[in-house]
Amino acid sequence: MLARLRNARSVTVLTGAGISAESGIPTFRDALTGLWARYRPEELATPEAFARDPALVWSWYRMRREMVARAEPNAGHRALVALERRVPWFTLITQNVDGLHRRAGSERVIELHGSLGRARCSREDTRVETWDEPEQGPPRCRACGALLRPDVVWFGEVLPAEALQAAEAAARDCEVFLSVGTSNLVEPAASLPWRAAAAGAEVVVINPTMDGQRAGARIHHLVGPAGQVLPQLVESAWPGP
DSSP: OHHHHHHOSEEEEEEOHHHHHTTTOOOTTSOOOGGGTTOOHHHHSSHHHHHHOHHHHHHHHHHHHHHHHHOOOOHHHHHHHHHHHHOSEEEEEEOOOSOHHHHHTOOSEEETTEEEEEEEETTTOOEESOOOOOSSSOOBOTTTOOBEEEEEOOTTOOOOHHHHHHHHHHHHHOSEEEEESOOSOSTTGGGHHHHHHHTTOEEEEEESOOTTOOOBTTEEEEESOHHHHHHHHHHHHSOOO
């Protein structure tokens, strides 16, 4: 497996909440605390919730942005940057919305679920990188005046077609596929490692447990936290200075 990784010209990586949890970011389904303890994430991350109480939903996402801003990329994020620099064709697919991969230095990133660092016009669906934050409620689109919403995929919404198609192509065409910090249970991202294996790729699953993961001739399991396993994997594949 190490030789296949070292000699690969195309590598695709899928990351989930596990890699960000090592930077102190709670997973989406962790119990909310403080002022948010009486809510469930599923009650806040829907189009219906935003339509019913946009100020409440925006306030929750503002809290999450502030939390993410205090976090730092960890050794797992940095190891993926090092891997990208060693592979001619590299694609990083993430289900995370925290932007830590880009902050670590990763360049070829597909954000399947969007990003907390962006907003979208609720009327025209155009992406917005910056906005004027009001004291109360969501900001408004500078172009049309409609409310801005977080640029993330909510329950009941489909993944962006362009991002999903790019992710599927990267899984289909790679020689090695790494699945990092994800249970591989939530579709459609959950199928990406197994599609890669079916297309002939070596699949390496890096996760603290093997619960829910598949086994197969070309599927390898490295059990442990990404911040430990990924640096060791990269160093083992490319030993020396």
